Amino acid sequence: MTGEVVYVVCGCKPWSRSVFDEHLATLPGRWRYVATKDELTAARLAEWSPRFVFFLHWSWKIPAAIHERHTCIGFHMTDLPFGRGGSPLQNLIVRGATETTLTAFGIEADMDTGAIYDKRPLSLAGTAQEIYERASRLAAQMIADLIAQDDPQTRPQTGEPTMFARRTPAQSEIPDGLDLARLYDHLRMLDAETYPRAFLKHGGFRFEFSAPRLESGRLVANVTISRETEN
Numbered sequence: 596m597t598g599e600v601v602y603v604v605c606g607c608k609p610w611s612r613s614v615f616d617e618h619l620a621t622l623p624g625r626w627r628y629v630a631t632k633d634e635l636t637a638a639r640l641a642e643w644s645p646r647f648v649f650f651l652h653w654s655w656k657i658p659a660a661i662h663e664r665h666t667c668i669g670f671h672m673t674d675l676p677f678g679r680g681g682s683p684l685q686n687l688i689v690r691g692a693t694e695t696t697l698t699a700f701g702i703e704a705d706m707d708t709g710a711i712y713d714k715r716p717l718s719l720a721g722t723a724q725e726i727y728e729r730a731s732r733l734a735a736q737m738i739a740d741l742i743a744q745d746d747p748q749t750r751p752q753t754g755e756p757t758m759f760a761r762r763t764p765a766q767s768e769i770p771d772g773l774d775l776a777r778l779y780d781h782l783r784m785l786d787a788e789t790y791p792r793a794f795l796k797h798g799g800f801r802f803e804f805s806a807p808r809l810e811s812g813r814l815v816a817n818v819t820i821s822r823e824t825e826n
Contacts, residue, residue, distance in 0.1 A: 599624055599625040600623070600624040600625065600646050600742075601624065601625045601626075601627065601643050601644060601645045601646065602619075602622075602624050602625070602626050602627070602645055602646060602647055602648075602649065602742065603626075603627050603628075603629060603640065603643060603645040603647070603648045603649065604619055604626065604627070604628050604629070604648075604649045604651060604738075605628075605629040605630075605635055605648065605649065605650045605651065605653050606628070606629075606630065606650070606651040606652050606653065606731075607630060607631065607652060607653055607654050607655075608651075608652040608727065608788070608789060609788050609789075610652070610724075610727045610728045610731045610788075611651040611652045611731055612628065612630065613728070613731070614651070614728075614731040614732055614734070614735045615628050615651075618732070618735040618739075619735055619738060619739075622738075622739055622742065623742070624646075624742065627643060627645075632655040635657075635661065637658070637660040637661055637664065640661060640664070640665055641664075645665060646666070646742070647665075647666050647667075647668055647741070647742065648661070648665050648666065648667045648668070649667075649668050649669075649670075649734075649738055650667065650668070650669040650670065650702065651670060651731055651734055652670075652727065652731070653669070657702055659704060662702045662703060662704070666701070667701065667702035668699055668700070668701060668702065668712060668741070669699070669700055669701075669702045669707075669709075670697060670698065670699055670700075670730070670734045670737075671683060671697070671698045671700060671707055672684055672687070672695055672696075672697055672698075672717065672730060673687065673695055673696060673698065673759075674695065674696035674698060674714065675698045675700055675707055675711065675752050676707070676708070676752045676753075676754055676755070676756035676757070677754065677756070677757050678757060678758075678759050679706055679707035679708070679756055679757070679758050679759065680706060680707065680758045680759035680760060680761065681759060681760060681761025681762065682759060682760070682761050682762040683695075683759055684719070684723060684726060684727070684784060685723075685762050685784045685785070686759040686760075686762070687719060688719060688780050688783075688784040689780075689784070692719055693718075693719050693720070694716060694717065694718055694719055695716075695717050695719055696714050696715065696716060696717060697714070697715050697716075697717045697730055697733050697734065697737070698711060698713075698714050699711070699712040699713040699714070699734070699737050699741070700712060700752075701749060708752065708756075709752075710749035710750060710751055710752070711749060711750050711751070711752060712737075712741060712747055712749055713737050713740070713741065715733055715736075715737060717729065717730055717733060721783065722783045722786040722787065722806070722807070723783060723784050723785060723786050723787035723790060724786060724787040724788060727787055764791040767785050767791040767792065767793050767794055768793075768794055768795065768796070769781055769782075769793055769794065769795050769804075775809070775812075775814055776809075778814060779807055779809055779814050781793050782804045782805075782807035782814075782816055783807050786804075786805050786806065786807060792804060792805055792819075796823060799822060799823055800820050800821065800822060800823065801820070801821050801822070801823050802818050802819075802820055803818065803819045803820075803821075804816045804817065804818055805817045805818075805819070
């Protein structure tokens, strides 16, 4: 239909696509989904002329040709400016956090520095998969509220910024010296689709762990065993 307001949602993870199909695409307006950086082009956005471009879970730097010409809003799993940078979920759990804040912010050249649109509390209970799905549903609620406003207001970030470093796949190896609770945290914070699972190496084999749960003082998990040369 001509004259419809267009919104674009960018997400590279399966939970982003699910929340788009189940919630966002049903909201007023015309909704388009972008799943890869190759699909996100300045020419395509110029053709669509979106009111907002939302980034639910995005693994790539957003080009200036896009964030300077369109209102781009990202979602970050910390109370910005605390926790700017990569791997926020894992960095929070490593630090012992049980709750966090999902922040909607304007995207600009520097990472996670833009003005704040909204902040809402987010539980860090469960596996990474469960947390990402929970965060995506919360982001959809925030998006619904934002598009219902004629002119969403922003406020600058305040406070001392702190930075998180993006974790590497090698850091998924289970370190020595963990108690049962911290071992559970290590397994659950990596238990999500497309993420490198927690692992151990022993005797030429690699043991990868998923679906961890604490039961009566024990840690129970699924394990997949492969030869190290297969990885």
